[in-house]
Amino acid sequence: MNHWLTAPILIPLLGGILQVFMGYAPISLRRTLAMTTTVLMLVSAIVLLVLADDGSYRAYAFGNWQPPFGIVLVLDRLAALMLVLTATLALFCHIYSIGGADEGNRQFHALFLFQLLGLNIAFLTGDLFNLFVAFEVLLIASYGLLMHGTGTARTVPGLHYVVLNLAGSSVFLISVGMIYSVTGTLNMADLALQVPKVSGENLLIVKAAGMMLLVVFGLKAAILPLCFWLPKAYANATAPVAALFAVMTKVGIYAILRVYTLIFGDQAGELAGLGMDWLFPLALITLAMGVIGALGSESLKTLVAWQVIISVGTLLAAMSLGSEAGTSAALFYLLNTTWVVGGLFLVADLISRQRGTARDRIVTAPRMHNRTFLSTLFLIGAVAAAGLPPLGGFFAKLLILQAATPGIQMAWLWSVVLGGGFFTLIAYSRAGSIVFWRTVDGHVQDPGKLSGTVSVSAGALVALSVVIVILAGPITRYADATAAQLHNSDAYIEILKTPMVGEEN
Template identity: 75%
Template sequence: MNHWLTAPILIPLLGGILQVFVGYAPLPLRRTLALATTAILLASAIALLALANDGSYRAYTLGNWAPPFGIVLVLDRLAALMLVMTAVLAFCSHLYAINRVDETSRQFHSLYLFLLMGLNIAFLTGDLFNLFVAFEVLLIASYGLLMHGKGTQRTVPGLHYVVLNLAGSALFLISVGMIYSVTGTLNMADLAIKVARVNPADVPILQAGGMLLLVVFALKSAILPLCFWLPKAYASATAPVSAIFVVMTKVGVYAILRVYILIFGAEAGALANLGLDWLFPLALATLVMGVIGALGANNLKTLVTWQVLISVGTLFAAIGLGNVAGVSGALFYMVNTTWVTAGLFLVCDLVAGQRGCVGDKIVTAPRMHNRTLLSVLFLLGAVAAVGLPPLSGFFGKLLILKAATPGPQMVWLWAVLLIGGFFTLIAYSRAGSIVFWRNSEGHVAQIERLTVPVTVSTGVLIAMSAAIVVLAGPFSAYAEATARQLFDTGQYLEILHTPTIGSDTP
């Protein structure tokens, strides 16, 4: 049964290769094959989520090379959650992309599927070097997707994105080399044992490598001061690309959760809780900067782009609390903010298509033909993003606030999160009232009609905030069980004793 662990990697890999071979086939055929691949990927992710729900770790050793020497894939609750979150987002944004977004390049679908392959490798790998490989796969695909479409406005932001991520990749490789030079291994389970027993003379090198690795993950997740590349890059990309890029910042969040709880956690001896003291204040600063950017946004897409940074700050503030309740609240909030923010990117694109030359600028313009539908979608997305009841964003933030223990940390968290939420609400209220209700006379003459694929894909992502509320009980229980499993590192270390293909660790 554990051969299914390879499915989230093999499905997009084979689908992407197929797209390369049928690059000159009729567009409807390429679209059908691409959507079928994403749908099958979603089904496999849901199956793995059900498999991981029993609380067991499952290891798959490629080529039957036992860890720590061979490549190992590891499935647990956290990996399964990330796979499903990504697969749902991928299917919806891919469905949206067939609305003429994929017409300008034969490589769009193949790049999209290779990006998903890189994401899934990152979530499943049990080895630091293969995490580096996963980052490179998804980043190379993302370079092409970011430049996809017509218009020179993507050139400069795209260049910044490429250069900074290449620098991050170089730092990643250097940090991995430093860690390997001391421990002689890059298997995460093996590292968790050897870091705790490292020779005191080697601690400074290992500490430098660990901190450098934290910088790389912070760059990938766009935490202050390593986040200035994100606003223009995400705002300039096409809508479905911006939507799928929302999950890429969560890869950095996932990497920090996995590496710094398992390897540099409470059991790491002299390197216990490495970098955790820096995480919380930088998270709050990122949140504040995101709110300021949202208040100053002059178009809807830029507003939603700053929402990505707000969510990153909120997530790391919760993780920085360093307890099970904080991580549990972060996981609940992460799923909500990923789907909702991606949905808002699609809403912004639909609004821009309805307003002629004005686009999604926050200025008065003639009334849109589909104003009611789009305003409702924007309202629901904004309510969920800000964290107002009754949608899931409220419950995610409530769990994070409850996770703080009395003291200065609690005061700062409550103050920044609540005040920041208030000003974010002002930013969304201002934008929505101007774009949807302060209209000049007449209607826009030329509009892009709302097709079934774009309406359904956008509506599903926004509606997921309500679905999470309906399933809040089991979902919050799963998030809490995931956090507890993550902190119970002893179970993960048993992977070292599973040398056969497809073996289970109970």
């Protein structure tokens, strides 16, 4: 067993516990500890990415219990990619928060680190019940983070977020119980063996549970009609929290990708492809709804929140093609959209700071300070989000379009993705022209200077779209290898034969 697998869990866990007991310590000390923890988590994620790149699976069994018994962590290319994606986003969000956004709540950094703990458990766990546990950990932390800050505007959206996710958690637990009652296991590798053997009335129970899980994961991913809670919740959260939440919907997408390729994949017999017939049309409708919401947005943060829904629809449309090419294209797009959307939330907050009472509303206002710098960041982010060349969003969408095979599915995918990209561009063009060009007489009194921490973190996240283009070759190779690994479940099942400590290989 490789003990490195525990690092992304132990690091934020220990850091968060220390933060709980340091609530009354000087804020500079709390910030130093928080940044150190996040940097260490990124380092551990990169180490695991290097380990996973050899194509083999690695398992870590807590208590030395042989799978499928006990708690098991599993590292493969997909898990490593999600860890690096999350740690990179978290680092820049944390840097941004120490510019002042972390003030007013002594436990902000503790909640932030516990949120990362839940995310990392979700990506590494090899057990359905522990995936439920991971969801609960990250959701409990997210409730506190969502309410962080002053004002009452986030109370109602926060309440909607809590109620819907509590309902989703209940359905998740019921569906897990149904699966366990039939198969006698919740280990994912073992389920991949047991589900094809299910027959008769038990087949209907597992099928119902599988569809219920798809609903739960769809709620986490914010797929239509389970997406209307997201725009107001994200738009009213503080900037670093909203930026970190850009990866929250990707947890639901990860769960769909993991569960429905491994447990309900091609080898699942009568349950193969469970729910996938529904996923493709729902993904395209979600994308279209996100575009409509973006066109009607009244503020920059709301516009970016609808961009999250657009990205969810695009990702699920690519995944539901059911091919390695579609999965690979979705993973490439996943990197670009998560980092760019996170960066745009930060940029929207910087713009809000410079516009006085107009804040981030898409209305005319006096000319802002630092307009050249902020407009450049917004332009890069908008181009990357809309999928225009020469940034990463263009290449990601190109790969998605190429993954479709000729037929009615291809016609729908091309029409909705290209049409959605065009109208998304219109939404960003409208917002940018009003905010940066249509100014009125007057000036904003003492907007304050943009500090280096907030400017660098926002700029770095947006600039990662350029980095993705530079590293397009290695990223594409890794995404292709990840997709091939996902669509071949035989190697994952070999985890059940993982030798324990003290056993002879």
